[in-house]
Structure formats: C-alpha cells, structure tokens
Amino acid sequence: MENPSLPNHPSKRSHVTATLIPDGRFIYIGGVTQSNPGDNGARLLMTETANSPNSVNIDPRVGHTAVLGITRLSYYCHFGGTQDGFAQITAYPVFILLDVKSEPFQYLAPTPSGSAPPPLAFHTATLYQKYMIVAFGNITNDFGPSNNTSAYVYLMDLSNYTWVTQFGELTPTDFRKTTPTDFGKTTPTELAIIICSIVASLLIIGAIVLFCYIRKEENEKYKCSIWIIICHRTKRNIIEAEPPS
Template identity: 35%
Template sequence: MNMLVNSLCLLLIQSFMFISVCQFVPESRYEQTSTLVNTKIYIFGGNTGKSNFTNEVVYLNLSSPLNTAKPLWVKNTIGIPSAEILATSCLSSIDKSTVYIIGGQTHDPTNQNLINPPLVNAFNSITSQWTTVTTTGFYNYSITLDRMQAVMNNDGKIYIFGGKEVDYSVGDTNYGPYINKMNVLDTKALTWSSLNITNNVPTLRVSYTATLLSNGLIIYIGDFEMINSAKTNVNMNEQVNGNTIAPRNAHSAVLTNDGRIIIFGGNSANSTSRATTLRAQPDVAVLNTNISPYQWSIPSISSINSPQSLCFHSAEIYNNIMIIAFGIVTSDQLQTTETLNNNIYLFDVQNYAWISSTSTVSISNAPTSAAPSSTAPKSTKSSILPANVKETSTNHNSNYMTIGISLVQFSDAIILLLKATI
C-alpha cells in the first residue's frame, strides 16, 4: 500500500516537473500589436531585440485565473505570414472573431529582410487561418503605414488617423513622412475612404492611442508629432482640467465600463530612435470623459506588485482588470539601449491596485468607481472646438457623406474627438 502511495506521489511530482519544464515562455518583445478576442488576448509579432522580428502569434487565455508569476502563454500553431512590427490590429465588430492586421513594417521571418507586405491581413481566431484582404480606394498602394492605431465602430468601419508612410521600394523603414490623414476602411465593402477635415486639422503624428467611446467619439491621446520638421512629444494638459500629465508616446490606453480612459507608461524622450527612451510620469493616469471639459487625475496607488515603467508594450482590459505585457523598460535617466520586459502585470481598475492574480479580486462587469486623485498641479481649462468634416472616397464617383466631428486641442490637437458612427 505504501509503495502504491509513493509511486503515485512520484508520478504527480514528475508530471508537475514535466509541465513546468515544457510550459511555453515567449521571448521578450516590443512593437507588437494585441487584440482581445472573447477570453483570449492575442499578441501578434514584435521585435525581440537587436532587429530580430517575429511572426509568432501567442495568447493568454483569461477564462482561467491569471497569475503574474507564471502566466500560461500559448503559442498559436500558425504564425503571421510575415514578421510584423509597428502594425495595428482590431477585432471585427461584425463577426466578433476576425482580427484585422493593418500596416506595419514587414520582414521575411527566415532572413529578416524587408518585404513588400499586403496592406491588410485578416486572422480567423476560430480556425487560426490567415487571409490577405484585397481592398480598393487606398490613397497610395505603393506604401504602407506604421505606428498608428485603429478602432472599429459597430458598422464595421475601421478608423485610422496619421501614422508614418513606409515605402519598401527604397529599402529603408526610416524613410517616409508622417501624415495627418484620417483613413477609413469599410470592412463590408472592402473599400477605403478619407475624411476631409477642413478645420483644426491635427499635426503629423505617430505612436498615439485611440479609444472609441460608447457615444461614437474617438479619443486620441499622446503621440510623437512633426511640427515644422521638428519631432517632439505633445503637451497633454492645455485643453483639459485636472492633474498635469507629462507628454508621451508609445504608451497604452484602456477604457473602463464607466467611461474612464486609463493610460499606462510611455516614452518622454524626444528622439527619432525608438531605442532611446525616458520614463513618462506618472506611470498611470486617468482621463474622465463623463464631464466637460475632460479631466485628468493621478490615482494614489500602492507600490505592491507594481510594474517596471514601460513603453511599446501591450495593454488590454478584461473584467475590470488591465493586463500589461512585454515592452521596453524605461527609467528616469535617458536610455539608448533596449531592456526588454517579459513579465505581465495586472491592474485592478476598480480599486486602483496592482495585483498578482485575477483570483484575488471579485470579477465583475459592474461600472467602476472614480479615481482617487493626488495633489499634483492643475492644468488649464479650454473648450471643445467644432470642425467641419466630410467623408470622401478616393473613387471620384462616390457620394459625399457628412458626419459630425469636434476637436479638443492640446496646443496641436492632442485629443481628437471624432464621431465614428455615421
């Protein structure tokens, strides 16, 4: 009997050791793109350091408790057709299972050489199959875009503002201008159009965040912009009330159930090199979109379980938990080499606390509470400025459709409010 018990114990120990040894651990990376699909956070591609680009698709399954000490990563059996960095992705609002990957810098995964990519790929999260999406009407099919952020409305239209043009014919991803076009992809008709913004046009910019509110407004926060050929981060405080928030790019933003936008991390270094980083302070800030003008606040947060400061990371929100993954570690001193993060971090957006496991909180989809604020200095008020917008197709035979738009200007329109439902 004792021998049987000992044998069973040994078998359990060996099984545990086997699972521990065989558990998949993805490489550290940055400049990936991520999308939440039902209970899975998918991570697509990324730069694993020293210009090594990956076509991996990895995911976290949130249907089970998530622990920061040992996150259960899964590697998808089918990777992206090419190695991708600096692309944007969004989930289809029509079928809730297709992820659109748009733009980015594309490399051959075998030799890392630049290749001319399709503008749009589609990932079927049910079958794990990839499809090249053929579209019409894009303003220039000889280029692609990177460092932009897409959102999709309920009608299946993807809105993409700005970004940097990448012309693969010159063989240098640093070549190409920043733009301030608003490009729209209708995923039902597979046609592109452009919004003709006649007033308060934002400056050329990249590396911002885009958040679609329930009322159809898109909120653009932070970025790296071009002003008179000079590249700089944008002031984030001139057109809202509340605490002073440092300029930043390459940060993240998630939307809570009660209409608060929580930003994390970012890079405050004014440098054209993405490897040159400087911590953006504070690490966490909250924008209340339920009042006018909008208001920044800085929550008082315990340092327990707190993450390293990061930029070029991924962030998604699920059941009131913000999940942070990968990215470049930043510090209060200017860094010119990359230190990559391979951890995940969990932030409880109801209680404003970093946690080690999703099992330590009560999972709820109920509206979240307001953020407790610090006593940081206040910024100035301003008004929302109206602008006239028309949506125009690059096909000259198409009809014009008028939509409503308004801009909140942070010196150079740091927050853009676009009515995405038409």
C-alpha cells in the same frame, strides 16, 4: 479611398493612442507630430486633450497604452510611455486616468496600490473583465538610454486600482455597467439563480400537470358513477314495467 476634410481635425501625428468613447468620438492622446516630412518630431502635450490636475504635471509621451475603465464607462486608463522614443526616459505619472464624463475632460493621477511593475514603454495593455493586463515592453528610467526589456505579464484590478498577481472572482459591486468584454459571461451567482429558476419552473409545471391529471381521473370516476346509476335505474324501470306472465 475617400479622404474627407473634417472640421477641427487634429494635426498629423504618430505614436498616439486612439480610444473610442461612449458618445462615438475618438480621443487621440500623446504622440509626436512633424511640421514637414523629415523634420524632427515634436512631442504633443497631453493637455491638448484634457486638463491636468492641480500641481500635477502630465509629461508628454510615446509608446504608452490606453484601455477603457470600468467605472461608469467614463474613465480611460493610460499606462507607461516614454518622453523620448530613443532615450527611453520615463514619462510621469506612469499611471493616469482620463475622465470623460463631462467637458473639458480631466486627467486624474491616482497612486495604485500593490507591487507595481517597472515603468514600461512600447508594451501591450488589454482589458479583460475588470483587469488591465500589461505585457512585455521596454523598461524605461530617469537617466538615459535603456536596453532593458520586460518578459513579464502584470495585472491591475481596475475596480480599486491595485496591482495583483492573480485573477479574482467578480462581485456585484465590481461593475456599475457591464463592459463589452463581459457580454455573454455568467457569474457563479447568476448561474445559481438561473438554475434555481429553471428547477422552480419545472416543479410548478409538474404540479399543474399532476393537478390536471388528478382532476381528470376524478371526473372520469364521477362520470362512470353517474352512468352506472343511470343504467341501474333504467334497468329497474324496465323490469317494473313488464307485465306479469
């Protein structure tokens, strides 16, 4: 196995999120590192990768998740995590965005609406259409060790950063660009347009075929009439040309 030496490579780390951005680079967020094997892990600052918003402290964390946002494919949504993998102390803000439109990257800390889940760590987060699906994990707190776990699944509508209880129908304004998970998926409106286009095309083709058939019939009738006239005139000329007996 090849082990290339890359310029400006990050330090060795674990418990990070690794996210692919549109320009082909990976972004590593959070986690811990060790100076030497066996040493205590040192938490990595979140600001190692991006700037934090004014007056907002982005706690270092492990056990968090990241998914690709849907707005212009430039926002990455990070949820949950703990400041300490053993104590399960909540990392704040629980929900943050990473804007990668331009460098230096910038964190954003919007406050989601709706009924939020408890702060979680070591959970799963998956992107489906315009939703972030958060499932299971450990429930963190502000005081110390916690043995509480979550057995629930939560949905966030990423088009407006709202925690919801069910999937809704997609609208044209939900996406400024199509995400990879939507390739091949047809909305009801698009399906209606496709069906109407097919029906209209069939009607046009049918009209053309019918027109050609009618013209053909008229041409056949016209040819037949000409032939009858020619035959009648030819017969008449023959009769007139015969000498009287």
